[in-house]
Amino acid sequence: MSDIRYEFANSTYSKAFVLIDLCATHTMKEIIMFMSKKINENEELTSAEKEYLLERTQRDADGYCVLSQTGSKRQCEYCINWSYAINYCEHCVRKYLTDNFSNWTSGNDEINAIIQECQESMVIPSRIVEWIPFGNLKNIEYKTRGGYASIFKARWKDGRFDKWNYEKQKLERRGSMDVILKQLDNSRNLKSKWFQETKTHLKCVTKANLNVVKCYGLTRDPTTGDYMLVLGHMNWVRPKIKKKTPEWYTSLMKGCWDANPENRPTSEEIFREVSERLRSIYRNELEVDFMTISDKASISGSEYTNKSRTDLTSDHSSKLYSFQNLLEPKNVNEGN
Numbered sequence: 001m002s003d004i005r006y007e008f009a010n011s012t013y014s015k016a017f018v019l020i021d022l023c024a025t026h027t028m029k030e031i032i033m034f035m036s037k038k039i040n041e042n043e044e045l046t047s048a049e050k051e052y053l054l055e056r057t058q059r060d061a062d063g064y065c066v067l068s069q070t071g072s073k074r075q076c077e078y079c080i081n082w083s084y085a086i087n088y089c090e091h092c093v094r095k096y097l098t099d100n101f102s103n104w105t106s107g108n109d110e111i112n113a114i115i116q117e118c119q120e121s122m123v124i125p126s127r128i129v130e131w132i133p134f135g136n137l138k139n140i141e142y143k144t145r146g147g148y149a150s151i152f153k154a155r156w157k158d159g160r161f162d163k164w165n166y167e168k169q170k171l172e173r174r175g176s177m178d179v180i181l182k183q184l185d186n187s188r189n190l191k192s193k194w195f196q197e198t199k200t201h202l203k204c205v206t207k208a209n210l211n212v213v214k215c216y217g218l219t220r221d222p223t224t225g226d227y228m229l230v231l232g233h234m235n236w237v238r239p240k241i242k243k244k245t246p247e248w249y250t251s252l253m254k255g256c257w258d259a260n261p262e263n264r265p266t267s268e269e270i271f272r273e274v275s276e277r278l279r280s281i282y283r284n285e286l287e288v289d290f291m292t293i294s295d296k297a298s299i300s301g302s303e304y305t306n307k308s309r310t311d312l313t314s315d316h317s318s319k320l321y322s323f324q325n326l327l328e329p330k331n332v333n334e335g336n
């Protein structure tokens with residue numbers, strides 16, 4: 001798939017997702033059916049793109065169910081435990097990772113312990129953090145400096161974990177991909193602020209929080225002794241606000257740049273605002289075609305929930321947001 005088609009396919013996915021009426025109560029099965037219907041109906045997508053998006057729907061749903069411990073469980077034929085994920089078994093993945101603890105080391109017990117702790121709590125394949133040997137990073141190129149850190153671009157030869165292979169009972173990698181290396185100043189000193197930030201970064205990944213920049217793990221340059229965070233794509237500079245940008249979007253962007261982190265909107269606030277706006281835009285765009293997931297006629301499954309909207313608790317809505325948080329906007333340079 002070309003970069004442009006990849007972006008197009010993923011934006012189609014995001015469009016379909018915002019059409020889900022998040023104020024209503026839906027089962028995961030309904031959400032998957034709605035997304036699948038929207039993907040299959042889209043005549044602009046090729047069959048390969050549809051296949052990719054249908055797989056992504058299932059992957060996001062698995063991630064949501066595993067993190068929130070909701071949905072229906074199935075018994076794993078290998079370990080006999082009950083798993084929330086369909087494309088993998090979270091217990092088998094955890095066992096695979098813990099069995100591998102003796103096969104790698106960062107050379108530092110404290111760092112090993114943090115990574116091990118992360119791997120015990122985060123078993124969604126694409127979100128697992130790990131110790132990445134420096135030799136696996138190629139074409140390292142200095143980009144910029146800022147925020148007490150130096151930023152490099154690099155190619156990660158093997159790439160992050162991607163899928164669980166049931167037959168071989170092992171995790172498979174996605175293959176070569178571009179990554180960002182963030183080397184915080186004073187990173188050789190484990191008592192420094194650097195170490196605290198690294199811990200926060202790594203532990204953040206194990207929570208359902210919106211993680212704007214994905215963290216794949218840690219590495220260390222053996223020549224200089226500096227540790228580096230291995231991250232997904234990030235923007236170097238704040239984008240310029242274009243002339244015709246809507247007022248609400250401009251103020252949201254500026255809010256996110258506020259020098260004081262306390263004043264910045266939370267991920268839930270951003271999601272709420274953007275999805276509301278997008279939903280109204282797409283509704284107009286689609287006109288009569290618009291259909292919400294609550295349209296019972298379109299749902300043939302028997303699991304339609306009878307809960308009324310008044311049953312909605314704040315706890316429930318935050319779970320739905322976490323599902324959105326799992327959506328993985330792909331960067332064109334992730335090497336697909």
Ligand SMILES: [Zn+2]
Binds near residue numbers: 079083
């Ligand atoms: Zn299992």
